[in-house]
Amino acid sequence: MKKKMICINCPKGCELEAEILPSGEVRVTGHTCPRGEEYGRAEAVNPTRMVTGLVRVAGMRKPLPVKTRAPVPKAKIPDVLFALSQTTVQLPVAIGDVVIPDVAGTGVDIVATTML
Ligand code: SF4
Structure with a gap:
């Protein structure tokens, strides 16, 4: 094919x-x-993509921008986005901090892309 x-x-x-x-x-x-x-x-x-998104921050209205540290399989993207929707981080957060380790069993971490 x-x-x-x-x-x-x-x-x-x-x-x-x-x-x-x-x-x-x-x-x-x-x-x-x-x-x-x-x-x-x-x-x-095995098509892969970087995923970017937002997660909630405890006590703040402003969300935290995050991304996968490496590309993840396209088929896993819905699971990755679901994990983001279920996550709330505590401050302080620095750029590169791991927000979700091994997101959706991909072996790839979700990391912060800004500091709050
Ligand atoms: S990297 Fe650029 S030049 Fe190379 S195949 Fe892709 S689009 Fe074409």
């Missing part, structure tokens, strides 16, 4: 096509640099 996608690694936005061959190997076409080939291969097998 072939999967079409736009490479998001740079503004050029090459149109890629990735195909998983019977051997399990992934063939990527349409890229014009190695980063695009790597992106197409990853998107075909």
Whole structure:
């Protein structure tokens, strides 16, 4: 099965096509640099995304901006967002503090992106 996608690694936005061959190997076409080939291969097998969001802060109306420390599997994004919605942090918080370790069993931490 072939999967079409736009490479998001740079503004050029090459149109890629990735195909998983019977051997399990992934063939990527349409890229014009190695980063695009790597992106197409990853998107075909295990697409991932960085997730940003907000969590509640105890005693404040202003929420805390957070993000995943690394990309997480796309299929896990709803679970990650649910975990954010269920979290309230206590102050003080510094940039990079772990707000949720191993969010949704992804092995990736949610970290603060600002200090409060
Ligand atoms: S394949 Fe390379 S040149 Fe094309 S959009 Fe991706 S990173 Fe940019």
